Amino acid sequence: MRILNLLHAVLAAAIISALPTEPSSSTDLATRADTSLVGYLGVFFLGSAPNIYFYLSDGNNAFSFKALKSGQPILKPTLGTGGVRDPAIINGAGDEAGKKWYIIGTDLDIGKTTWDASQRKGSLGIFVWESTDMINLGSERLVKVEGDTAGMVWAPDAIWDPSKSQYLVHWASKFYSSSDTKHTGNPGASVMRYAHTSDFKSFTAPETYINESPSSIIDLDILKLGDNSFARFIKNETAKYVYMERSDTGLFGTWTRPGGANAMIHSGVEGPYAYMDNTVAGKVNLLLDYYGGDGYRPFTSTNLNANAWQDADRTNFPTNLRHGSVIALTKDKYDALKAKWG
Template sequence: MSAAAAAVGVAATPRAALAANSAYVFVYFTETPNQSGANYGLHVAVSTDGLNWAPLNQNNPVVTPTAGTLGLRDPFILRKQDGTFVILATDLNGTDFGQNNQYLHVWDSTDLTSFTGYRRIKMHNLATHTWAPTAFWDASRGQYGIVYSANNGSDVFMVNYTSDFRTVSANQVYFNPGFSVLDGDIVVDGSTFYLYYKNLANGLTYGARSSTGAPGSYTTYTAGLKQGNAMEAPMLVKANSGSGWWLWGDSFSPVNNDYYAWSTSNVGGGAWTVLNQRDYTPPLNAKHGSIAGITTAEYNAAVTRWGLPGWVRLKSSNFPDRYVRHANNVARIDPYPFDPYQDQLWKLVPGLADSAGVSFQSVNYPTRYLRHYNYELRLDANDNTAAFRADATFYRTAGLADSTWSSFRSYNFPDRYLRHANYVLRIDPLSASSSATDRQDATFKVTS
C-alpha cells in the first residue's frame, strides 16, 4: 500500500492477494421497444467467457433505489482496492432526460450476494444532470476518480475524487475535447488510462488515453466506431486471460439491436474488429451497463444466491440477431428486441412423448407447447393426446452446421429437423450431407 493510500484509509486487502478473476459480472437496467420490459432497478448477469450472459434472479432487479427518483440508469461496477465492489448509478427513473439531478446512487457489495450501504452522494451544485458514472483507482493520488457526464455550458465529463465513495472532492472538468461528449468508460491498464466515449456531434465512439489519468490529459487515438444506426455507452473490458480486449456499445434506442461488440489483441493500437453476433449474447433486455471480472468463488456465490434463468432462448445460427419466438401462435425467428419479449422465452422440458427428448413449453402461455402440424411449427395447447405429445417432442443433437450449437430432430419424423424457412419454423428432411444453408437453418444456440 502506498503512503498516499494509507493516508486516506484505503484498502485493507491488496488486490494482488485475491484470487484471479475467472468469470465476469454485468450490471444493467432493462428496456424493451414498448417499455413493457422497462425496469430501473439494478440487474445482474454473469458469464464464464465474457461474451455470453446469464441473467440472475430471473432478470428481475436485485436491489432498487429507495431515495431520489427511486430508479436508476447506467449502473457501473468497480472492484475496489480492498477486493470488494462499489456500484454507482445515475439517479433517473425512466426516460425524462430533461430533469436536473446532482446525485448518484451508491451501493457496496462484498461478493455480489448482497448490495448494502445504500446512499446517494452529491457530485456538484450545477443546474444539470449527473449521468453515466465510471470510476477508477488513481494510484498517484491514492484515491478513486468518479467521472460522469454533465453540462457545464457544453456536454463534458466531470470528475470528483474520493477515498470512500461517501464524501467527494469538489467537481472539476475532466475531459472537454471541444465538442459535446457523453458516456465515458475508463480502464487503467498498467500505466495507461483508457477513456472511451461517445462524440455527440457525430454519434461515433472514440478511444482516448493518458499516461497520468489527470484531468485534461487525454488524447484521442482511435478512429470513430459505430455499428447499426446509433450507439452509446461504450464498455471497455480486458479479458481475464490478460491478453485481448472487448469493446461493447449499447444501441441508442431499445427499438434497435441491444448491444454490439468488437475485439482487439492490442488496445493501445486503436484498431478494433467487429464481432459476429454469433459470438456473443448480451443479457435479456439489458441497457447501458458495466462489466467487471470476478473470481470463481464470487461467480458461484452469486449464482447460488440469485439463481440462473428458468428459461432459455434459441438464437439462429445464420441470422444471429434473430431468436425463435411465437407470434399469433406461429413459430418463427425475429430480430431481437421485440415485444412481447416473453414470446422468445421457453422452458426446455423433458419430451412429452419421450423423456430422453425435449419439448418447448411457452413461458408466457405455459399450457402451450411448440408442435409441428403439416410440418409447420405452431404454439398449441397440450391436449395430452399421443399425437400431440409426439408432435411436440424433439431430440437435441449436435448442431448440423456447428457441433457446439444444437439441432432438434423430430420424434415422430426422425429424418426431419426443426429449421427456419423464410423466417418461419418447420420440420424438413435434413442430414449432414444437406446444403450448408439448410444445415445452418437447422442450427440454434440454446442460450439465456
Template sequence: MSAYLFAHFREKVTPDGEQVYFGISKDGFNWEQVNNGKPVLESTMGEKGVRDFTITRKKDNTFVILATDLSLAYNFKEKYESNWNKVNREGSKYLSKWESDDLVHWSEQELIKVVDDNYGCAWAPDIIYDEENQDYMVHWSSRYPADSSNEMAIYYAKTKDFKTYTQPKELCHKSDTGIIDSNIVYENGYYYRFTKSDFNPAHIILERGTSLTGEYERMPLFDEEMNKLEDGQYEAPTCYKLPDGSWCLMLDFYGCEKEKQGYVPFVAKDISTGKFVRSDKVFSFPYGFKHGTVMEITDEEYKRLKENYPNN
C-alpha cells in the same frame, strides 16, 4: 480472476426496468441472466429508478455500485414534460450508491450529491482507481451551468472511501460538441478514455494518455472502425480485458425499438492499437443489457452469484 459480472438495467416501458440487474459470464463472451432476469436491487429513494451503472472492486476487496438517480418511466412525461433537454438541465444531482462485501448482501441505498444545483443532471458515473494518488476518481457527464448553452462535458471528484468527495472539476470537454458516457481503463502505462461524442463525429471516440487528469491524444484506428457504424446509434462504452489478453469494448446500441436495445461487442487484440473490430457472432446475451459496467470476478464469486440469485 476468471469470470465476469455485468451490472446493467433493462430498457422497458415499466419502472422495473430502471433497477439493478446482474449478468454473469465465465468467458466474457457468453452471458447468463441471474435471478430469473429480475432486478437484484431496487431503488426506493430519489426518483425511485436507477440507470447507467458502474460497479468496481475496491482495494479492500469490497464492492461499490454507483448509478444515475433517474426514472424515466415515472417522470419523463410529467416531471420532464417528455423533453430530454429538461432532463439534462433539471435531472437529479445525486448518484445512488450500494456497497457490499460479497456481491450478495448489499447496504441500504444511499443518495450521494456529487454536484451542486448549478449543474445539470449527473449522468453515467464511472470509477477508476488513481494509483498515483491512491484514491478513486468518480467521473460523470453534466452540463454546467445547467441553464447555459454550454455543451455536456465530463467532470470528476476524488474519494478515498465513497463517503466524502472533493468538489467537482472538469476532466475533459470537446470544443465543438458535447461528450457523455466516459469509461477509463488502464494498461501498460496508459489510460484509455472512451467517450460518446454528440457530433463530429457522432459516435464513440477513444483517447489515451499517461496521466489520469492530463493530456490525451485521439486514436485514429479506433475512429476508422467507428466510422463504419451508423452515426448517433451507440453509447455507454464499457471496456474489459478478456481471458486471452485481448480487450472487449461493449457499446450500447439504441437505434431500434426500446425492448430490443442492448450491447454490441467489439474486440481489440491489442488495446494499444485502438483497433476494435465488431464481434457479434462470438457473443451471446439472454436479453438486451443496457448501460452498465463489466467487472472481473473470481470463480468463487461467480458460483456465489449463481447460488444466491438462481434462475428457477
C-alpha cells in the same frame, strides 16, 4: 587493425545493450490471462426498467451471459427519482482490494420526466451501493456531487487513481448561468467532470476533466492498461459516435486518439464499457450500446495503439441490455453469485 575493430564492435554492443529501452505502449501492459479468474459479472439496466440486473457469464466466455435471479432486478432504488440507469460496478482498490465492491449509477427514471427536463433540472447526485461480498449489497444512498448550476449528473463511473490513492469518480454535466436559477436558458456543452473519494460518501469539490466544447460529451469509461497507461472511451453526444483515447502518462497526462484526430469506433452508439479478457493476454472486450436498436453489442481488439475493433460473436449475448459494466470473478465469487441467484 582487425582486433581493434573487433574491440570497437564489442564495446559498441555493450554500450547499446546498457542503454534504457523505451517503455512498451502495447496492450501487453494490460495482460490479464489469470488462472484465478473463472468468469464475469455483468451489471446492467434495461431500457424499459430503470433497475439493476445481474448477468453471469458462462465461465470465461466473455460474451455469453445469462440473467441471475430469473431475470428479476437485483436492486430497485427508492430514493431520488426511484430509477437508476448506467450502473457501474467498481472493484475495491488500495486497502479495499478484494474486500469491497461499489455499484454507482445515474438517478433517473425517464418514464417520469422528459429528456429536456432531465438535463435542466435533473438529479445532481449519484446512487451508491456497497458490499463486502457482492451478495449483500446494503442500502442505497444518494450522494450529491454537483453544484446547483449543473443541470444533471449522468453516467457516473470510477477508477482508482494511483497518484492520489483515491477513487476518481467521473460523470457528465452541463451548466447554466448562476443567474439562471430555473435553468430556462441555454446551457453550455456537456462536459466530463470528476471528484476524488475514499469511501463514496464524501467527495472533493468537482472539477472539469474533459471539455470538448462546442461538442457535448457523455458516457466516459476508463480502462487501466498498465501502471501509468490508460484507455478511455467517450461518446460525442453532438456527432453521435464513440471514440477512444490513450494515455501512457497517467489519468491527467497527455491523451491521444489512435487512428487520428477524427477516428471513431462506431456511430449511433453510446455507453461504452471495456474490460480485459480473462484468458487471452492483451485482448480487450468492448460493449457498445446501440440505443436506437437492441442495446449492447460486443467487440474486441488486441491492439489499443490503433483504432482496430472487430465484431464479436453475439450468439449467446443477451439482447436489450443497456449501459452497464462488467468485472472479472474469482471462483469463490462466481460460485457465490450462482448459488445466491442462479
